[in-house]
Amino acid sequence: MFRVLVSDAISEEGLTPLRTSANIDIVQKKVGEVEDELHTFDALLVRSATKVTEELLEKMTKLKIVGRAGVGVDNIDVDAATKRGIVVINAPNGNTISAAEHTFAMMAALVRRIPQAHISVKSREWNRSAFVGNELFGKKLGVIGFGRIGSEVAKRARAFGMTVHVYDPFLTKERAEKLGVSIHSLDEVLASADIITVHTPLTKETRGLLGTENLAKTKKGVYLVNCARGGIIDEQALIPFLESGHVAGVALDVFEQEPPGDHPLLAFDNVITTPHLGASTVEAQLNVATQVAEELLHFFEGQPVTSSINLPALSKDVYEKIQSFYHLGRKLGLIASQFMNIPVQELSVTYAGTVADLETTYITRSLLAGFLRPRVASTVNEVNAAMVAKERGITYGEKFSDETHGYANCISLTVHGENKTFTIKGTHVPNYGDRIVHFNGVAIDFAPEGHLLYIQHQDRPGMIGKVGNVLGAHDVNIATMQVGRQEAGGKAMMILSLDKPVDDAVLNALAQIDDIETVKRLEA
Ligand SMILES: NC(=O)C1=CN([C@@H]2O[C@H](COP(=O)(O)OP(=O)(O)OC[C@H]3O[C@@H](n4cnc5c(N)ncnc54)[C@H](O)[C@@H]3O)[C@@H](O)[C@H]2O)C=CC1
Numbered sequence: 256m257f258r259v260l261v262s263d264a265i266s267e268e269g270l271t272p273l274r275t276s277a278n279i280d281i282v283q284k285k286v287g288e289v290e291d292e293l294h295t296f297d298a299l300l301v302r303s304a305t306k307v308t309e310e311l312l313e314k315m316t317k318l319k320i321v322g323r324a325g326v327g328v329d330n331i332d333v334d335a336a337t338k339r340g341i342v343v344i345n346a347p348n349g350n351t352i353s354a355a356e357h358t359f360a361m362m363a364a365l366v367r368r369i370p371q372a373h374i375s376v377k378s379r380e381w382n383r384s385a386f387v388g389n390e391l392f393g394k395k396l397g398v399i400g401f402g403r404i405g406s407e408v409a410k411r412a413r414a415f416g417m418t419v420h421v422y423d424p425f426l427t428k429e430r431a432e433k434l435g436v437s438i439h440s441l442d443e444v445l446a447s448a449d450i451i452t453v454h455t456p457l458t459k460e461t462r463g464l465l466g467t468e469n470l471a472k473t474k475k476g477v478y479l480v481n482c483a484r485g486g487i488i489d490e491q492a493l494i495p496f497l498e499s500g501h502v503a504g505v506a507l508d509v510f511e512q513e514p515p516g517d518h519p520l521l522a523f524d525n526v527i528t529t530p531h532l533g534a535s536t537v538e539a540q541l542n543v544a545t546q547v548a549e550e551l552l553h554f555f556e557g558q559p560v561t562s563s564i565n566l567p568a569l570s571k572d573v574y575e576k577i578q579s580f581y582h583l584g585r586k587l588g589l590i591a592s593q594f595m596n597i598p599v600q601e602l603s604v605t606y607a608g609t610v611a612d613l614e615t616t617y618i619t620r621s622l623l624a625g626f627l628r629p630r631v632a633s634t635v636n637e638v639n640a641a642m643v644a645k646e647r648g649i650t651y652g653e654k655f656s657d658e659t660h661g662y663a664n665c666i667s668l669t670v671h672g673e674n675k676t677f678t679i680k681g682t683h684v685p686n687y688g689d690r691i692v693h694f695n696g697v698a699i700d701f702a703p704e705g706h707l708l709y710i711q712h713q714d715r716p717g718m719i720g721k722v723g724n725v726l727g728a729h730d731v732n733i734a735t736m737q738v739g740r741q742e743a744g745g746k747a748m749m750i751l752s753l754d755k756p757v758d759d760a761v762l763n764a765l766a767q768i769d770d771i772e773t774v775k776r777l778e779a
Pocket residue numbers: 325326327328347350351354399400401402403404405422423424425426454455456457460461482483484508509531532533534535
């Protein structure tokens with residue numbers, strides 16, 4: 256049974272896929288109301304209200320996944336989640352249209368002073384001359400951040416006869432042209448726009464993007480809209496620009512602190528606000544809740560999730576193609592790590608044959624997780640493998656080659672430690688399974704499964720019998736045995752698959768046999 260804590264208001268209808276699963280128990284409570292049970296939840300579903308801090312994650316010891324029913328994950332400590340191997344997913348496009356429409360509604364309301372006029376009429380006034388506004392038609396709209404929402408806002412602006420100037424350092428010229436907008440530098444947008452709307456995520460780079468210095472570069476009489484995240488426009492910096500009339504008006508759906516309390520900006524007649532309503536439509540809420548609920552189900556069923564913030568994105572189709580290699584990668588990493596039980600500096604993975612055309616990033620992450628697992632006490636999986644490797648000073652890289660050694664596909668892992676290098680190669684044979692085909696310089700063929708024993712020895716007659724005798728004397732049954740050698744009479748090896756793990760006494764007894772150089776226990 257998986258336990259899901261839903262700690263913000265999430266569409267009931269959207270949660271249906273989770274509710275109909277017999278294996279899932281949903282608890283809809285605020286974090287503060289379930290303090291004693293936090294360690295029992297496998298998943299946490301939130302919107303923007305719950306702050307998913309490192310402290311909270313520390314208490315949720317069983318947590319495997321955080322789902323954000325919406326876009327912005329600035330309320331989630333993604334690094335802290337990644338460090339713990341917790342997947343973070345969001346619903347990136349379910350509320351795009353609602354947020355774009357809300358932005359447009361705010362922009363129109365701002366330039367036509369609709370909220371102020373509304374309050375006036377409700378106060379039994381009829382003062383038409385006090386609410387003369389501006390047209391949107393013919394104006395220049397500066398869009399900062401041209402992702403999903405920014406581009407939908409631009410489409411609507413064009414329909415209103417506005418010219419759109421975009422600043423987004425990650426936007427390609429081709430995409431901008433396709434959408435009928437022109438790309439400019441930030442300074443150009445600031446200097447030319449009659450209205451500026453921001454649609455970036457809140458990051459280190461975008462916090463305070465419109466602060467004193469940049470606000471001073473805007474046109475006198477500019478209107479500003481923030482329906483993205485509080486803090487992209489610096490609230491304190493804005494005050495003198497409103498006081499001087501340089502900024503003609505501001506529309507804010509979001510604040511640095513929500514709710515904003517008795518905020519000085521609220522005292523300005525030309526600041527209009529809504530309480531973070533961009534995504535608050537029946538349609539958007541149903542979309543985002545359904546998206547995260549379905550993703551959560553996939554996750555619990557062991558299927559890939561496609562909207563993860565801290566994992567390479569993987570569609571079901573791609574997952575099905577890489578699944579076998581993903582397991583092979585894990586085994587290669589696991590075995591190599593035990594064999595090289597010394598500090599290592601570098602892992603080099605080479606893909607050859609059919610596997611080289613697949614989404615290898617994910618396979619490498621799996622291999623890395625397999626490698627790190629015997630070395631770290633905490634959870635390590637594809638989510639945090641890269642981070643854990645970095646913390647431990649282990650670098651890794653991928654290469655591609657044509658050298659398949661005669662197999663349809665081949666993954667080769669070379670581990671570099673101090674004064675020692677180890678290479679293992681594996682292949683996946685459809686309908687047969689994973690095979691290790693090269694181990695420590697010797698061509699061999701064995702399945703990376705169960706309790707394995709590696710024995711390196713000199714190639715002499717009678718070695719197999721001697722090993723069999725020792726294992727028999729210790730009541731250890733041999734399931735399979737593979738032998739290989741570099742050359743007749745030279746370095747040779749055996750890989751045995753045993754019915755049970757062997758203890759140190761057995762290893763010591765084997766190591767006593769003449770011509771045996773190394774004995775290692777490997778669990779796969
Ligand atoms: N008010 C509300 O209820 C809602 C607010 N949002 C917020 O709207 C914002 C945009 O959401 P989406 O369009 O879905 O995200 P998106 O990820 O599709 O687009 C963000 C864009 O910002 C650009 N960007 C990143 N750093 C930048 C920088 N330093 N300068 C300029 N551009 C930069 C990116 O290249 C990207 O094109 C997010 O902050 C999101 O949290 C989203 C939905 C509802």
